[in-house]
Amino acid sequence: MLIYLSSFVQIVCCTNEHQFTNTQKLVSVVTLYATLGDDAIAHGINETEATIVVTTQDLLPKFKAIIQSCPRIKRIIYMQDQLGAKTPAPSPAANVDVIPFNKVVQRGEELGPNGPSCSPSPDDIAIIMYTSGSTGVPKGVLLTHRNMLTTVKAFSDAICIFHDDVFMGYLPLAHVFELLAESVCLLMGVPIGYSTPLTMVDSSSKIKRGTKGDVSVLHPTCLTAVPLILDRIFKGINEKVSKGSWLKRALFDFAYQYKLKWNKRGFSTPLLNRVVFGAARQLMGGRVRMIMSGGAPLSPETHELIKMCLCVQVIQGYGLTETCSAATVMDMHDDSLGRVGAPATNVDIRLVNWEEGNYRVTDRPHPRGEICVGGTNVSPGYYKNPEKTKEEFFDETGRRWFKTGDIGEIHGDGSIKIIDRKKDLVKLQAGEYVSLGKVEAQLKTCPLVENVCVYGDPTKHFTVALVVPNPGHLAGLASRLGKNDIDFELLCQDPQVEQAVLKELEEHGKKSKLARFEIPAAVKLCTEVWSPDMGLVTAAFKLKRKDIQERYQHEINRMYAS
Known part of the structure; x- marks a missing residue:
């Protein structure tokens, strides 16, 4: 096995699961968040029986702390620090080889294009993606190549990507939403610029005063975001407006309401976009045209303000790691707020009564209930956890289904609104x-x-x-x-x-x-x-x-x- 550990993601490649010849093995990738904690990281490594770790240089000390509890690890490959920081010396007692990534690249160049390779089948495991563990010990979700390609097709059908787009990636690649969004970009030939929340904008904490942040250099056109990040932008804009003079506040409020009125009628306001909202637009590089939001419901207030002030499309989607991030996606021309769109391509949605919460499919005007997602995007189950798999997955009508635990209501046009969550309910x-x-x-x-x-x-x-x-x-x-x-x-x-x-x-x-x-x-x-x-x-x-x-x-x- 091989494991990649960075400040955002660790990847474990399981090289002992699918062997084709004496020299060729099909590799599955396993992702873990670096922020899970030492015990959770060790749990993931040991459960997947990883033997090789790929990590970043700054996280080598973290691995030294847990290496003794991971006896199968034989090799650690690290990405060198771009600023030339000294590499911590490996511990010889651990009997682990520590190798810089450039030597791996050099070895690949020596082998050339004729090195050993093998092709997977649709139902082979592509990724074992560990959840972030918001409700306990992280679970490894099995994702097949069929799951991945189903989601890539669903995203490609739902979102317009152009040849001159630039995507900014800053969410963890251990997050299934970010991984699949970047996979679509790679499929479409869209360049990706990598950033972090600490270096994104000019005022970020790791950007030297007077120099430019990542967005000012990259000028991205598309990015993914979780609601908390958009909520912070929402508050930042409101705070800046509130500190202005009464004349500026009145002008902003008039322009905002004017633009909102005409946007609801299907018209744009290019003059206001330049004169009033141009400064806010420059905060994200000046070229952003689309923000894809996922991971949690986005409040209508934040959705509306980001859309109006940054002059962008805000497209909400809904999905889970167990559904390979695909379930529903908003239509590009849907101007509603607070909804997550209709079922994506090759995805089925059904509602199931939840009597305890008083949600039923017979409710009017909108049917309500627990959302179940079915289709070729649904995971086979949890890695080495048959009890939990049996509890949350089921097969019916020739489809694989997952019980999400989220409560939704279906509107007349087929769009879904997330209104509750079973695990968050307290009596x-x-x-x-x-x-x-x-x-x-x-x-x-x-x-x-x-x-x-x-x-x-x-x-x-x-x-x-x-x-x-x-x-x-x-x-x-x-x-x-x-x-x-x-x-x-x-x-x-x-x-x-x-x-x-x-x-x-x-x-x-x-x-x-x-x-x-x-x-x-x-x-x-x-x-x-x-x-x-x-x-x-x-x-x-x-x-x-x-x-x-x-x-x-x-x-x-x-x-x-x-």
């Missing part, structure tokens, strides 16, 4: 059901909130929230309370500030039409920004509820006690 003491994900999605649009995790104890009659506040907006709120020049950490510990944030959330929740019992009754302000490195969110920025609860259990108990 409070008084019998009300609260969808934690739904509440969080609404609260995240509040300017004060950088990130939020809502917790509900079934033995209590209310929910509580852990909030990562926006430092700038929190300082503004504190200033209105007469608390100036106070450190951010001290503000987060101030009970008066905490109560003011809670009041803001209550007002925002009412504006977002949340029910009284859905709005948190207590908050805790967290000074730490939740990142994948902390283990509190996945690499796709989904909340790891169990880990967050364990880390802040004392604060949760305090909120309920108060």
Whole structure:
């Protein structure tokens, strides 16, 4: 086996699964997130019996920490640091060869085009993709070559790609959505420029002041994004507008409403795009025409503002690792908000009653229920986990089906809207059901909130929230309370500030039409920004509820006690 480990992705190539001759073996690729933690990485390596690791130079120290628990690893191939940093010396006691990637390239050039090779069949395993583990130990999802090509066709049918497009890749390649999007680009001959969230724009933390970020150099036309990234852009634009003079704010609001009105009628506003929204468009390089959003539902407010201010198409899709990222995709000409589109090519969608949540296919005006996805894009199951495979997959009418756990409703034109998730549902003491994900999605649009995790104890009659506040907006709120020049950490510990944030959330929740019992009754302000490195969110920025609860259990108990 071979494993590739970078700051975004590790890939394990299983060279012992499909042997054709004495010298030729069919290789399956296994992906792991570098942010999973040492135990989870070791679990994936040992479960897939990897023998070779490919990683980046900066992550060699991480591998030294877990190499003793991975006895099958015989070789580590590392990508050299582009800035010429010194390579950490390998540990001879580990009996592992450490080789730079350029030597592998050199070896390939020596072998030439006549080296050993073999071709896979459609049902051979192409990738064993480990999930990011938002609900526990990561599971290895088996994806065949047939699964992959089905999704590539579905994406190619749904999205218009032109010969002069430039794609910017910055999401982890261990994320199935990014992997398949880039596969379509490779198929269509579209160049890909690789970036990171730390170097993307001119103001990113790893860009020297006065120099250009990746988007300013690359000028991409297409990119993929998860809702959290778009939510941050949404807040950034709102914050910049709010700091302008009353004249600029009035002009922006007039231009926004004017453009929105004519866009709904099917017309564009090229003059406004240049004069009013040109500066916002330059934030992403000035050429972006399409943003593909996936990984979680995108709020209608964020969808609309990104579309209007950046002058781009925002196309939502829906899929899971188990469905090879394909399920539904919005039509290019669909101007609606909050929906994820109709079933993609070669994909079937069905709804199943969920009585506990009171969702039924007989509901009117829209049928509602748990979404099940069927088709040649659906995975054979989980690697070495037959119990979980039997629980979540089934075969019917000659199709492979997967129970997603997501609740959707089907509209008259065939488009689907994600309205709930079974795993996020909590029943409070008084019998009300609260969808934690739904509440969080609404609260995240509040300017004060950088990130939020809502917790509900079934033995209590209310929910509580852990909030990562926006430092700038929190300082503004504190200033209105007469608390100036106070450190951010001290503000987060101030009970008066905490109560003011809670009041803001209550007002925002009412504006977002949340029910009284859905709005948190207590908050805790967290000074730490939740990142994948902390283990509190996945690499796709989904909340790891169990880990967050364990880390802040004392604060949760305090909120309920108060």
